[in-house]
Amino acid sequence: MSKFHDKFDSLVWEIVAGIPPGQVMAYGEVARVAGFPRYSRMVSGAMGRAPEPLPWFRVVRSNRTLAFEPGSKSYREQVQLLKQEGVRFEGPRVIAVNPTETLDKMLWGPEV
DNA sequence: CCCTTGACTATCT
DNA sequence: GAGATAGCCAAGG
Structure with a gap:
């Protein structure tokens, strides 16, 4: 039995496992990197089927x-695990340890 | 085979 | 920038 996701799943697991601590990735990004651009919704399923523990908490929505x-159990768990790695929260949005996509830091340098 | 459901996204208001 | 809308695609009923 080889369903479509046999390959997809293992790719997802590999990619997710490769996300460095303090860094986050969107479902769509994971799917795209895996070579399945429109499979963002499938990524969650793949993680749920993972045979071994994955840093699933490093995967967030595209809007961060x-x-x-x-408030759900999983939500609180994810928040704690992320904070534990130094990820900050700005309201409901997560701020990765190294948010390279913001020009502010490049222009103004690390203030803090 | 049609319809619903998701740990989603991009786009428009 | 938040909320609504329409795509998206495999799985299961």
Whole structure:
């Protein structure tokens, strides 16, 4: 039995496992890197089927919010695990340890 | 085979 | 920038 996701799943697991601590990736990014551009929704399924523990908490929505319902058990767990790695929270949005996509830091340098 | 469901996204208001 | 809308695609009923 080889369903479509046999390959997809293992790719996702590999990619997710490769996300460095303090860094986050969107579902769509993972899917795209895996070579399946429109499979963002499938990424969650793949992680749920992972045979061994994955840093699933490093995968967030494209808008940098968490995919779980705020207040839910998984949501709180994810928040804690992320904070534990130094990830900051700006309201519901997560700020990776090294947010290279913001020009502010490049222009103004690390203030803090 | 049609319809619904998701740990989603891009786009428009 | 938040909320609504329309795509998206495999799985399961």
